[in-house]
Amino acid sequence: MKExxxxxxxxxxxxxxxxxxxxxxxxxxxxxIMQESxxxxxxxxxxxPLNPSLLYTIARNxxxxxxxxxxxxxxxxxxIDDQPPDLEKQMLIREDYRNVLAAMQQLEKTERDIxxxxxxxxxxxxEIAAVAGISEANVKVKVHRARIRLKxxxxxxxxxx
Amino acid sequence: MNEIISMYIDDEMTLDxxxxxxxxxxxxxxxxxxxxxxxxxxxxxxxxxVERLPVLDTGPRFDWKKFFKPFxxxxxxxxxxxxxxxxxxxxxxxxxxxxxxxxxFVIFKPDVSQVEITGxxxxxxxIPMNKIDxxxxxxxxxxxxxxxxxxxxxxxNRYSFADPxxxxxxxxxxxxxxxxxxxxxxx
Numbered sequence: 001m002k003e004x005x006x007x008x009x010x011x012x013x014x015x016x017x018x019x020x021x022x023x024x025x026x027x028x029x030x031x032x033i034m035q036e037s038x039x040x041x042x043x044x045x046x047x048x049p050l051n052p053s054l055l056y057t058i059a060r061n062x063x064x065x066x067x068x069x070x071x072x073x074x075x076x077x078x079x080i081d082d083q084p085p086d087l088e089k090q091m092l093i094r095e096d097y098r099n100v101l102a103a104m105q106q107l108e109k110t111e112r113d114i115x116x117x118x119x120x121x122x123x124x125x126x127e128i129a130a131v132a133g134i135s136e137a138n139v140k141v142k143v144h145r146a147r148i149r150l151k152x153x154x155x156x157x158x159x160x161x
Numbered sequence: 162m163n164e165i166i167s168m169y170i171d172d173e174m175t176l177d178x179x180x181x182x183x184x185x186x187x188x189x190x191x192x193x194x195x196x197x198x199x200x201x202x203x204x205x206x207x208x209x210x211v212e213r214l215p216v217l218d219t220g221p222r223f224d225w226k227k228f229f230k231p232f233x234x235x236x237x238x239x240x241x242x243x244x245x246x247x248x249x250x251x252x253x254x255x256x257x258x259x260x261x262x263x264x265x266f267v268i269f270k271p272d273v274s275q276v277e278i279t280g281x282x283x284x285x286x287x288i289p290m291n292k293i294d295x296x297x298x299x300x301x302x303x304x305x306x307x308x309x310x311x312x313x314x315x316x317x318n319r320y321s322f323a324d325p326x327x328x329x330x331x332x333x334x335x336x337x338x339x340x341x342x343x344x345x346x347x348x
Contacts, residue, residue, distance in 0.1 A: 018210050027319060094337060095320050097210050104206075118171060119207050125173050144167035147199055154202070 008050045009038060016059055019120035023113055024063055025105040027093060033062045056121055057131050060113070103153040110134075111146035118143050166196050170203055209337070261304040262344050266290070266312075268324065271297030273316045278303075280312025280339070287315060307346065311339045 016037065020030035037059040045054065093101070104112055110132075117128050118139075125143075129136040165182055168174050174182065186193045231237040268290070270276055276299040277287040283303075290299040311331060314322045323330055324340040331339050 021210050022206075093211055093320050094209060095316070095322050097208065098320065100205055101210070115206075119203070125171065140164050140168065140173070143171070144164040147167060147170075147202065150206070151198065151202055 005042060005046075005050070012052060012055060013038075015120050015122070016055065019056065019116050020059060020063065021093070021101065022104055022116035022120060023060075024066075025101050029063070029066060033059055033066070036062060052121065053123065053127050053131055056117065056123070060117075060131060099154070099157060103150055103157065106153050107146055107149055111142050111149065114139055114142040115146035115150070163192060163195065166192075166199055169196065170199065262307060262346055263302055264305050264344060265300060265302050266324075267298055267300040268314055268322075269298050270314075270316060270322075275317055277315040277318075278312060279315060281310050282306070282312070282344075290314075305344045307344055309341065310344050311341045313337070313339045 013034070017030055017034050020033050021027060024030055024033075037055060040058050040062075041055050045051075104116070107115065114128065114132060114134075117123065117131060118125075121128075123131070125136050125139045129139045132139070134142075165174075165178060165185070168178060169182055186196065232241045266278055268276060276290045276292075278290055278301060279285050279287045282305040288301065288303070290301040292299055312324075314324065316322055321337055323338040327340040327342055329341040331341050333339055
């Protein structure tokens with residue numbers, strides 16, 4: 001069966017959102033970028049084979065762009081942060097997941113990126129290497145290092161309680 | 162670094178890797194403990210990040226033409242006249258209105274700035290709860306109809322939280338939980 005755009009959207013929407021929120025730790029940003037990524041993906045690649053790696057590359061670049069812009073000028077999000085999210089209103093972060101997200105934000109940038117890609121998508125190390133622009137061997141090292149660090153952070157937080 | 166554990170978790174092993182992995186698991190207790198710990202952690206990381214409240218099902222649009230068609234058949238006219246008569250009789254016969262039950266919801270959440278409640282009795286619309294001074298408790302009184310009801314609390318506009326005092330829960334389709342209880346008149 002030929003995969004249609006809507007079945008592709010349904011299959012990847014939740015996974016992509018999982019990746020974005022694990023990477024950014026920012027709920028509003030993850031909502032915005034998810035919509036934007038699918039729109040860009042449709043605009044530029046309509047008619048071509050539906051390739052998840054491409055979708056993740058678009059989303060990843062959008063997050064990195066946002067981080068770059070934020071460091072350049074004053075954070076405009078502070079102004080609108082208190083407003084309730086308009087899009088995907090039904091989505092809520094699970095109570096149990098809050099400390100996992102917080103711990104992930106303490107990881108080093110690339111390690112967090114690679115770990116978020118690995119656990120959120122069904123991509124292989126090779127595909128992840130292509131999205132992140134590093135070697136496959138490097139993905140292997142980074143994902144494992146991220147897991148070990150995360151374990152330490154979660155353990156420390158548990159001891160603090 | 163034992164990257165082989167991550168390769169195991171992520172299904173990235175060749176047959177030779179698998180052999181080496183099993184040998185190491187057998188020989189090294191620290192290695193097998195670490196593998197187990199990371200597998201447990203992986204379950205946590207990969208669990209659902211978000212949960213969603215059920216979206217109201219709008220269903221197909223109601224077709225008035227189709228609905229009224231049988232009323233214009235000969236027997237339909239007789240039947241609908243009879244039904245109208247019964248309805249009129251029911252309206253003019255005095256009977257008590259079905260009672261609403263006032264239920265108090267209360268939750269202890271000192272570390273948040275807003276708590277809302279949403280459930281079957283609000284049509285899954287969110288209703289803000291009232292803070293009880295500085296006690297950390299939030300409460301609200303709501304009128305509900307008798308019967309099974311489901312609901313969930315929403316903290317700070319983002320996080321959903323099932324009532325910890327109610328043992329009956331239901332997993333919704335998205336990995337979250339709603340509390341369930343039976344609203345009944347107390348004697």
